[in-house]
Amino acid sequence: MxxxxxxxxxxxxxxxxxxxxxxxxxxxxxxxxxxxxxxxxxxxxxxxxxxxxxxxxxxxxxxxxxxxxxxxxxxxxxxxxxxxxxxxxxxxxxxxxxxxxxxxxxxxxxxxxxxxxxxxxxDDKDYEQYKKQKERTKTRQLELDDLHNSMFS
Ligand SMILES: [Zn+2]
Ligand SMILES: [Zn+2]
Incomplete structure (x- = not known):
């Protein structure tokens, strides 16, 4: 080849x-x-x-x-x-x-x-760590949104 x-x-x-x-x-x-x-x-x-x-x-x-x-x-x-x-x-x-x-x-x-x-x-450990962190922040934001929606709807 x-x-x-x-x-x-x-x-x-x-x-x-x-x-x-x-x-x-x-x-x-x-x-x-x-x-x-x-x-x-x-x-x-x-x-x-x-x-x-x-x-x-x-x-x-x-x-x-x-x-x-x-x-x-x-x-x-x-x-x-x-x-x-x-x-x-x-x-x-x-x-x-x-x-x-x-x-x-x-x-x-x-x-x-x-x-x-x-x-x-x-293969970038720092980046993988950062990605996980970003994922966690996103999840937390979604949970907060849910909470907010359940309280105010
Ligand atoms: Zn091509
Ligand atoms: Zn694609």
Whole structure:
């Protein structure tokens, strides 16, 4: 199987060098005319909503992406807009499908689906902790809302 770098005709970067894939990807998406949907996502990532930058998805998730072949013949990858090919297509838990190459590149930067933003587990302990905390705050807010509703309705 040809590697990502072979197919894209570019040199792998040296260790330690920081490529700005996200910006490249952003430009690519904006140029390809499906920017609006993605712009929000980039704003969220670059804008560090909640003061947190999203970490990449956990390595074991990226390494164990399933191969799927149950796509329609005209279904396209939302990242590169090419039709899916056998044995190089995968699906996230949210059932959004992507070329493996595309989504691997994406998940190495950010742990959420580019289409629906569902978050995948990360290897970042701090971030996981933060996510749990956020979840707890949300639950508490819901409980308060319930309480409020039951008292005033
Ligand atoms: Zn693709
Ligand atoms: Zn999704």
């Amino acid at each position: 040809a590697s990502y770098f072979d197919e894209h005709n570019c040199e792998p970067l040296e260790n330690g060098e920081q490529p700005n894939h996200l910006l490249d990807l952003a430009r690519l998406l904006l140029d390809s005319g499906i920017g609006a949907e993605f712009e929000l996502e980039f704003e969220r990532i670059f804008g560090h909503v909640d003061g947190r930058k999203q970490p990449p998805a956990a390595k074991h998730i990226i390494e164990n992406l399933p191969s799927i072949n149950n796509f329609k013949s005209d279904e396209k990858c939302s990242i590169c807009l090419k039709e899916f090919e056998l044995n190089s297509t995968t699906e996230l838990p949210c059932h959004h499908k992507f070329c493996k190459n595309c989504i691997i590149q994406w998940l190495n930067l950010v742990n959420s689906c580019p289409m629906c933003r569902i978050e995948l587990p990360t």
